[in-house]
Amino acid sequence: MKGNSTSKVIGIESYRLVGQSNNAPVDITSLAIKLQQTLEITPLLQTFCHEAAKLIPCDSVKYTNEQTQLNYQTGQSRAHLCRYLLELEDETLGEIECTRNTPFSIKETEQIERLLSLLIYPLRNALLYQKAVAEAHRDPLTQINNRAAFDEALAREICSYKRHQATFSLMVIDIDHFKQVNDTYGHITGDNVLKAVAQTIRNTIRRSDEVFRYGGEEFVVILSNTEVAGARFIAERVRLEIKQLIIKNHEKIKVTASIGVSASNMASDVNDTLHHADIALYKAKEQGRNKVIVCP
Structure with missing residues (x-):
């Protein structure tokens, strides 16, 4: 049987709402600190997926970015999913998909959105860092590695x-x-x-x-x-x-x-x-x- 799905765009306004919220759990503050500790894409996504799965039970969390051809997944995909497009200042940062065997409640999707809003700036910084590293290793004339x-x-x-x-x-x-x-x-x-x-x-x-x-x-x-x-x-x-x-x-x-x-x-x-x-x-x-x- 086909599961239910939710799709939504998470952007800067959601990030600001998290910062203004007085009800944000301590775990979210801890996650925000951990996400600021690396500029490497894979460790950043590993941290987010690990911490998010502890707060909101998920069987899998997947990140994809078609522009940079980045793909990362932890766990095995299930029938019920929530999919979110991440944006910052009109720039698409990729897509996060959370799945599990049972449907997500409205409260749980709100919590996922709260967590994703914390990911936006660290993810943007990691993508910029990755781009800078790639350009430093690319020959500007031929566009191959140097x-x-x-x-x-x-x-x-x-x-x-x-x-x-x-x-x-x-x-x-x-x-x-x-x-x-x-x-x-x-x-x-x-x-x-x-x-x-x-x-x-x-x-x-x-x-x-x-x-x-x-x-x-x-x-x-x-x-x-x-x-x-x-x-x-x-x-x-x-x-x-x-x-x-x-x-x-x-x-x-x-x-x-x-x-x-x-x-x-x-x-x-x-x-x-x-x-x-x-x-x-x-x-x-x-x-x-x-x-x-x-x-x-």
Whole structure:
């Protein structure tokens, strides 16, 4: 049998009502303090869901935000639900859904709304913090991850390899004769080449792989849980896709790239994986460019 549902928008006015209420339970004050103690989305939602479920019995609490593609859920969804859209100053902050096996009373939904009003400002601050962190790790020209993001991601892969022997591979990709493109056609055209190559790499690699702009005309791809044979196959696909690129200027500009590949289990020291991929890249350039070379 289909359960009942309630949908409502929770915004700034509800937040002000909580602040003005003299009847707010002590537990709500405690929750408000706890919600102010983190700028990380997941711990914030964990705290809210845990505390809310203690005050209003729920089988599940779910948060979704389509704009940021955030999803968090605790518990298992049931038939009866209350769904709330969170807004602040005309900005949508996401949606909270509470469910359980029995219907929510009017008093309980009012209490849920009171709790959600306390979440609005901390949630907005956490979303702004997450956005700032993401922008700090994004290359403004190509809109892919930058070197700082790569350093962090590589450190995680190395840690995983040391703990679980989870092999990863690296691809270092360098656009051939890029300086000549800049000198001949100008930096605007050069920027267009960089953006086109970055997009081509991102569209060609797997969803589980990550691409980073390492510097200048150089890109690095991390392939998690990938042996060297798989990395070589993906690198060759990337090389061929880049080779098919045509950048339209006053004349059509063709692009090629050289690629060096190395795997973590091929190096005597996993920390040297990037160095080995670099060596392979320079070998590809020495052998005429537009090639994939795997470091032995």
